[in-house]
Amino acid sequence: MSRVILRVLQYALLIIASLVFLAPVLWMLLMAIRPTDITANEPLQLVFTPDFGPFAYLFSSGGGLSSLLASVVQAGLATLVAMPLAIMACYGLTRWRYRGRNLLGMWYLSLMLAPPVVFVIPLFIMLTTIGVVGTNWAAVIAFQTFSIPLAVLLLRSFFEELPVEIEEAALLDGCSRWRILVQVFLPVLRPGLLVAGIFVFCFGWNNLLFVMPLTSGDSIPLTVRALSFYATSGVNWTYIGATAVMSMIVPMLLFFIFRRHIVSGLTFGAVK
Numbered sequence: 001m002s003r004v005i006l007r008v009l010q011y012a013l014l015i016i017a018s019l020v021f022l023a024p025v026l027w028m029l030l031m032a033i034r035p036t037d038i039t040a041n042e043p044l045q046l047v048f049t050p051d052f053g054p055f056a057y058l059f060s061s062g063g064g065l066s067s068l069l070a071s072v073v074q075a076g077l078a079t080l081v082a083m084p085l086a087i088m089a090c091y092g093l094t095r096w097r098y099r100g101r102n103l104l105g106m107w108y109l110s111l112m113l114a115p116p117v118v119f120v121i122p123l124f125i126m127l128t129t130i131g132v133v134g135t136n137w138a139a140v141i142a143f144q145t146f147s148i149p150l151a152v153l154l155l156r157s158f159f160e161e162l163p164v165e166i167e168e169a170a171l172l173d174g175c176s177r178w179r180i181l182v183q184v185f186l187p188v189l190r191p192g193l194l195v196a197g198i199f200v201f202c203f204g205w206n207n208l209l210f211v212m213p214l215t216s217g218d219s220i221p222l223t224v225r226a227l228s229f230y231a232t233s234g235v236n237w238t239y240i241g242a243t244a245v246m247s248m249i250v251p252m253l254l255f256f257i258f259r260r261h262i263v264s265g266l267t268f269g270a271v272k
Contacts, residue, residue: 028241033051036236054241062225063228064242070218086152088181090152093105162185162189194261
């Protein structure tokens, strides 16, 4: 009887914790499909006729489709640029002994600890000079400020888990350093690479501060598109909710599709 009671309490706590984490997502979804008059006058009302007009407006004339495409392009290209650079950086940080190696690792950490607003003005001046402000490339370049350090911090522990004997055996067989990295290390590190890539993608996808001054027109992502519904005449919460729901779909699909690989990547080497 005591085991049954304990199991019931465990499930009850899990259900309560799940509701706490899902409540903001569900509230955002309700705000997107709740009629505007109900949202303005009775925001706590849960019984209403759903209105999917905001989603239709976003995909037709609200710029939601172009913003969705811009978010995918910017986050995807930023990930494709950051991951190879982070892989080579981690290989150099973990496979060679040289003066200043730990200082270089701390430098990557300091980039993650610095407030993003510090980089906005220098990036805006630099990207304006080379003429890419207002395009997707401005966001892709700006994201590298944090994407590469984030990928290095995530991948470094995976590289350190690899035995040195594997590399020494490959060197004795005549493999070059580049071939060892591509053909030996990367297949073994596939779970860790997937985890790091997804987190780097989500960082670019959710970013707002960098893309706000650097994008315009068709390069405006979903995070900035949601702010366009703040006006001096009022705030259209239904359109903001619909844009927020759209922005959650892609990351949720990524984590759902690769959930098993993410779990194996997060626990890579933990019980070695």
